[in-house]
Amino acid sequence: MPDRIFDFEKDFAGSLRCIPMAVRLKLDLVGIKLSLRQWSRLDRDQRGRLLEVPCGGAADRHTIGAMIEEWVTATGGTIDRIDPADSANWSNTNTVPEVVVLQAKGEDVSAPSLSQWRALTDQQRFALIKLTRPGHENKNFVPAMREFGLFLAD
Structure with missing residues (x-):
């Protein structure tokens, strides 16, 4: 899984002030x-x-979970556990x-065609799904679609 900060998020996640889609x-x-507060309490x-840390399998995921728990508790915080995501929606x-x-x-833009959707990486598909969450501004949906080559800028 390539871990990168997308262009559409560089203004707020490039400095790692905000949580990048890869994380x-x-x-x-x-x-x-x-939370963003917990994220900001971690050092750079x-x-x-x-x-950077890989997240390819169960061992990687266990390592990441343990790291985060150690770091967050060291700042006086507690970890909120959720059901691990089923990657089926983006994979x-x-x-x-x-x-x-x-x-x-x-x-008011065209949705990706099935062939375009298939050509995206898991990280790109995950980002598009995350950018559709109800109750969020989702202003980066169109810039993400453009960045992923799903339509051309006017």
Whole structure:
């Protein structure tokens, strides 16, 4: 799983002030809900390590979970556990998720075709799904679609 900060998030996540999508994906896979406050209490090296550390299998996920728990408790915080994410929603390349189609429609842009969806990386598909969450501004959905080559800028 390539871990990178997307162009659409560089203005707020490039400095690691905010949690990049690559780290959000790992947190979801590990089953940890990390608040922005908890993230900001980690030092820059710890935040960078979370971006770089691999998260390919169960052993990696266990290591990441233990690291985060150690670091957060060292700052006086507690870990909120969630059900580890089922990657089926972003790794499923048999259909474009309805939430992505609806968000695209709401933004007045074309949803990705099935072939475009299949060509995206897991991290790109995860980002698009995350950018459709209800109750969030989701202003980066269209910039992400553009960055991923899903449509051309006007």
